[in-house]
Amino acid sequence: MALLAALGLTAPATAAEKKTLTVYTYESFISEWGPGPKVKQAFEKTCDCTVNFVGVADGVALLTRLKLEGTTSTADVALGLDTNLIAEAKQTGLFEAHGIDTSAAKVPGGFVDDVFVPYDYGHFAVVYDTETIKNPPRSLKDLVEGDPNQKIAIEDPRTSTPGLGLLLWIRSVYGDEAPAAWAKLKNRILTVTPGWSEAYGLFTKGEAPMVFSYVTSPAYHMVEENTDRYQAAAFDEGHYIQVEVSGILKSSKNKDLARSFLAFTLSPDFQAIIPTTNWMMPAAATDEALPEAFGRLVQPQKTLLMSPDEVATNRQAWIREWLSAMSMK
Secondary structure, three states, X not given: OHHHHHOOOOOOOOHHHOEEEEEEEEHHHHOOOOOHHHHHHHHHHHHOEEEEEEEEOOHHHHHHHHHHHHHHOOOOEEEEEEOOOHHHHHHOOOEEOOOOOOOOOOOOOOXXXXXXXXXXXXXXXXXXXXXXXXXXXXXXXXXXXXOOOOOXXXXXXXXXXXHHHHHHHHHHHHHHHXXXXXXXXXXXXXXXXXOHHHHHHHHHOOXXXXXXXXXXXXXXXXXXXXXXXXXXXXXXXXXXXXXXXXEEEOOOOXXXXXXHHHHHOOOHHHHOOOOOOOOOEEOOOOOOOOOHHHHHOOOOOOEEOOOHHHHHHHHHHHHHHHHHHHOOO
């Protein structure tokens, strides 16, 4: 290149000089069994670009990293925040309006936002091992007040979106009595992990007969392992929902490419990848029917969800209550 420059010549464009779209997301999304590899391959066919995924532990950790990096972040897109975090994410001033048509998105309760685009959703659930637990909890009350010898692995609400989901689910049902509920539930908690992967790994290894996860989690075992051993418990009070979203960073150097990617997340090509890789429900239409196993999952009769503003206002205070109730530092 130096010789070409000295001669006043320029080198022809190469594949290495393609634009790179940097997407911050959570680690399970980009694992070899997650959607990331297939999403990368599918989008690169359309964009004449390179997709660079950067993984962090979980959605809460993703927002924390973006706050720390601020306007110096190299991210073009953040994928993996959820509706419990979007008000706080907007308050950072780091995101800009996506400017794309999101009418294809269909999630329970509806979701329309000018900054964040939904790409999947799932109802949270207690997943249990049927070989160990014959009478699973039928409500949060059953979970809180049940046999302390039947342990559950849960996630930390400070670092994990499922952990935050459980915190908000209990708050939705118990209100100001939530700290007392946590104090009782503590006796059933085997451990609190930083993220979902660690908790679910303990569960499948038999360390705990229950884990806090998703209604859709058993579909993985039905489809990939041909077993009905692991099931989600249906709760009388309803189930708290998680809608996962993506957004464009104001500091992005590739905003048109980022918008194309957000639009792509609502396409049938992207949505078809989600059910059997992220094991969540698609947020828009797919080209093919979901596997038969999804029809055998718990169908929540009531969806619980707090407003993003209420969560943003109270999240830190409710986490402090949780820490106090759990006697953790």
